Amino acid sequence: MIRSALIKRPPLFLSRRQHSSVTTAGSALDAYKIQASVPRLSLHLLPGEQESAEDPLVRYGYVRQVSAGSYHLLPLAHMVQSNIADLARRHMVSVGGVEVSLSSLSSPALWERTGRAANTELFKIKHEDGTSGESESARVQYILAPTHEEEITNLVATNIAASRRKLPLRLFQITRKYRNEKRPRGGLLRGREFLMKDMYSFDVTQDDAHRTYDEVANAYRAFFESIGVPFVVAEADSGSIGGSLSHEYHYLSPVGEDNVVTCHTCKYTANVEKALAFPPEEEDGAFMGEAAVQYFLSDDKTTLVAAYYPPDREFSPLHLLAELPEDTINAEAESTGIEVAEEFATQAKADDDEGLFTRRLIRVMDARLSRETNLPRLPFHANKGTTTTMVDVPLVMAQTGDLCPSCDDGKTPLAVAKAVEIGHTFYLGTKYSAPLNATARDPVSGSLVPIEMGCYGIGISRLLPAIASITADADGLHWPVSIAPYHAIVVSKDAEAATTIVKELRAAGVNAVWDDREDVSFGAAMRDARALGFPVTLIAGKQYEKSGLVELQPRDLSVQQLKEKRGDAAFQSSVKDLPAKIKELLKL
Numbered sequence: 001m002i003r004s005a006l007i008k009r010p011p012l013f014l015s016r017r018q019h020s021s022v023t024t025a026g027s028a029l030d031a032y033k034i035q036a037s038v039p040r041l042s043l044h045l046l047p048g049e050q051e052s053a054e055d056p057l058v059r060y061g062y063v064r065q066v067s068a069g070s071y072h073l074l075p076l077a078h079m080v081q082s083n084i085a086d087l088a089r090r091h092m093v094s095v096g097g098v099e100v101s102l103s104s105l106s107s108p109a110l111w112e113r114t115g116r117a118a119n120t121e122l123f124k125i126k127h128e129d130g131t132s133g134e135s136e137s138a139r140v141q142y143i144l145a146p147t148h149e150e151e152i153t154n155l156v157a158t159n160i161a162a163s164r165r166k167l168p169l170r171l172f173q174i175t176r177k178y179r180n181e182k183r184p185r186g187g188l189l190r191g192r193e194f195l196m197k198d199m200y201s202f203d204v205t206q207d208d209a210h211r212t213y214d215e216v217a218n219a220y221r222a223f224f225e226s227i228g229v230p231f232v233v234a235e236a237d238s239g240s241i242g243g244s245l246s247h248e249y250h251y252l253s254p255v256g257e258d259n260v261v262t263c264h265t266c267k268y269t270a271n272v273e274k275a276l277a278f279p280p281e282e283e284d285g286a287f288m289g290e291a292a293v294q295y296f297l298s299d300d301k302t303t304l305v306a307a308y309y310p311p312d313r314e315f316s317p318l319h320l321l322a323e324l325p326e327d328t329i330n331a332e333a334e335s336t337g338i339e340v341a342e343e344f345a346t347q348a349k350a351d352d353d354e355g356l357f358t359r360r361l362i363r364v365m366d367a368r369l370s371r372e373t374n375l376p377r378l379p380f381h382a383n384k385g386t387t388t389t390m391v392d393v394p395l396v397m398a399q400t401g402d403l404c405p406s407c408d409d410g411k412t413p414l415a416v417a418k419a420v421e422i423g424h425t426f427y428l429g430t431k432y433s434a435p436l437n438a439t440a441r442d443p444v445s446g447s448l449v450p451i452e453m454g455c456y457g458i459g460i461s462r463l464l465p466a467i468a469s470i471t472a473d474a475d476g477l478h479w480p481v482s483i484a485p486y487h488a489i490v491v492s493k494d495a496e497a498a499t500t501i502v503k504e505l506r507a508a509g510v511n512a513v514w515d516d517r518e519d520v521s522f523g524a525a526m527r528d529a530r531a532l533g534f535p536v537t538l539i540a541g542k543q544y545e546k547s548g549l550v551e552l553q554p555r556d557l558s559v560q561q562l563k564e565k566r567g568d569a570a571f572q573s574s575v576k577d578l579p580a581k582i583k584e585l586l587k588l
């Protein structure tokens with residue numbers, strides 16, 4: 001039984017002769033023969049009825065949710081995602097990228113060495129036999145990789161002898177990554193499983209690494225331009241690395257979770273976490289009420305920093321860090337409440353009675369505060385001799401109306417907008433190469449030095465919902481031609497006509513699909529063609545029967561505009577001229 005079914009299964013690739021013998025009649029298996037040369041919409045797992053979901057990808061049958069934070073991509077979504085991945089691949093290859101595919105099962109020992117094993121968003125797979133060990137890494141068998149700095153640095157360090165290492169090296173991959181998001185939200189935008197393009201660069205000198213960074217950043221711009229959806233490049237926080245070589249690529253969109261500031265005068269663009277926020281004149285030093293405060297302690301607990309700011313604003317720890325000498329405080333402390341100040345006082349008193357006289361208090365005042373501002377009481381008596389006060393510091397996250405930190409006149413107001421982060425370029429220096437002992441020979445000194453690295457990510461599976469939500473309108477999805485699952489959909493009840501048109505188009509490089517669904521009315525098929533977001537709908541109906549002319553309906557035009565254009569020669573074509581006409585229309 002099974003055996004005969006296998007034998008009867010149609011071959012994956014049809015010979016030319018089989019192609020020409022395809023008909024729409026016959027057994028149910030013929031549908032698959034036709035799919036091979038004429039894609040049919042009925043095989044794309046579209047739901048029978050439109051879903052009521054708010055997410056357009058769910059509503060129009062592109063994706064299906066499996067559980068919180070995980071999704072199945074149905075055929076049309078997978079085609080869009082593959083197109084995005086192919087574009088990304090092309091641009092990475094254009095800067096000398098070599099593709100690899102690393103295992104998702106990463107070694108916990110490597111994460112211990114770089115100090116990232118404790119991250120609570122890592123998915124960890126424990127030993128099945130319950131092996132217990134002294135350390136976390138002994139209990140954990142694998143980490144499901146959310147990113148591959150550790151593994152790829154280790155690969156370069158151990159796989160190629162340092163003397164033979166030919167740098168620069170630019171390795172990239174497009175693979176599934178995992179992140180144990182505690183409260184997954186925003187659909188595919190922030191799932192627990194995602195497809196990412198990640199590139200890692202390896203250079204011997206810092207100069208070379210910076211040049212690599214610029215080249216990859218240019219390739220990123222070219223990639224996002226080729227998609228065709230407007231984007232911004234924002235200066236981003238470079239974390240503990242320092243320096244200015246960290247940029248984020250964003251779509252400005254209300255569905256985003258990031259906030260990006262832009263200045264319309266000097267074009268300064270930055271993540272709100274990075275942008276210093278100077279108050280407009282009327283707010284400068286004008287706040288009179290009771291200030292809010294956050295406390296930070298140095299690792300050795302001898303310095304307390306109290307940061308004061310208006311309570312209706314969001315405090316920015318990064319802005320505070322930027323003002324203080326390096327390593328003054330531990331900015332990653334979980335608590336910044338009054339108990340931190342109490343701990344400081346207790347420690348001081350425990351040392352000796354004079355403890356408070358030998359310890360430092362640094363008070364940092366946001367630029368909006370005035371001399372009249374009430375400051376919350378400290379839980380100890382501050383000693384003037386060891387207290388430093390810094391005033392006029394921008395300590396809060398920027399809001400629309402704050403002044404641009406980059407404009408010369410210092411008077412241009414910033415605009416803050418919601419954004420979806422879709423890419424990130426990052427100069428890493430020796431952050432990973434040093435602990436993982438990835439070295440190369442310095443051409444000048446001749447000695448082995450840690451490799452200079454960079455990492456560069458593109459959220460491939462995030463681009464799918466981001467672009468969908470930005471380009472969708474009241475009629476449904478609206479894909480840019482660059483990534484559309486098909487360029488054109490043919491709506492026709494005439495199987496022979498549809499088959500001829502689709503074959504003609506595909507032979508000329510226009511990717512077309514036939515809406516062959518028998519139980520769907522013409523009107524519903526037309527609505528679906530728009531809702532599914534194909535760049536152009538082709539109709540072979542009554543007019544085609546009479547005159548052999550196919551009607552073209554570009555998705556860019558509204559239903560009203562299409563009504564007005566009906567009968568316009570520019571939107572009709574013979575089958576023979578159709579490929580050229582569509583290529584011109586879609587700029588293929």
Ligand SMILES: [Zn+2]
Pocket residue numbers: 263264265266267268404405406407412
């Ligand atoms: Zn500016």
